[in-house]
Amino acid sequence: MNPVIRVTCVADTDGRLTFALPLAAPDSAQLLLKARPRKGVPDPAVRRLPLEASGDGRALAVLEPLPALEEGRWDAFLVRVPDAEPQQLTSGPLDLRVLVDGARVDRPAPVAVRIPYRALDGFLAVRAWLRPAHAEAGPIEVGEKATTVTARLHGTELGQDAVVRLRGRRSREERTLSPSADADGRGFRFTVDHADLTGVDVRYWDVHVLPAADAAPVRVGRVLDDVADRKHSFVYAAAPEGGQLVRPYYTVDNDLSFEVTDPG
Secondary structure (H helix, E strand, C coil), X not given: CCCCCEEEEEECCCCCEEEEECCCCCCCCEEEEEECCECCECCCCEEEEXXXXXXXXXXXXXXXXXXXXXXXXXXXXXECCCCCCCEECEEEEXXXXXXXXXXXXXXXXXXXXXXXXXXXXXXXEEEEEEECCEEEEEEEEECCCEEEEEEEEECCCCCCCCEEEEEECXXXXXXXXXXXXXXXXXXXXXXXXXXXXXCCXXXXXXXXXXXXXXXXXXXXXXXXXXXXXXXXXXXXCCEEECCEEEEXXXXXXXXXXXXXXXXX
């Protein structure tokens, strides 16, 4: 059985990730990032990073900002020699301090994000998003009758005819709202009346912004910080409305949606 190898990772302000392994003489060893299988994608993508000795008993591998990783979850492995069986790497300390305020910097298109994290099994993984544009959710205020969301566009700007659309998942039901836009055309706010989401056979409402009448919808979510999975860590109160409960929540992809449930 191979010994456990604990890898650390440091993120820098340019989007670069540097991995460090306790390996004094890496020789031809590589750090392998492998995308987890997805439905309809028979051959998951891989990214091979050469390991170089740092002179202090460690080997370093650098994931540069470009080319961007495909969207999804990537697991980390050590390949000691070519064609050797990859050994999955255990997560050590992750220095992600520079990612905390990532939403303060406007991102160009396409919007590419990578967040290293410790998976539930203790192994190191990287969560990646790659989208033509992105709407980063900020403060979410849940009131008795409505929820107000503040967000900011990255990779595009709001036009005069921009709308926010809530679409019922696996449903034809839609609700459209007019956002209040900031002068720079990127920041915006919108308010969802809870009564507009109840009384129909829809449990989940997914939130998009359409920056212009003919523009592709841009998903609203929160990915520009150091939290790879926020579904169970950012939990909002449910508000009663029309005999049901309405609450905003983040999906497994950190996208913003609303859930409507019956009490009990």
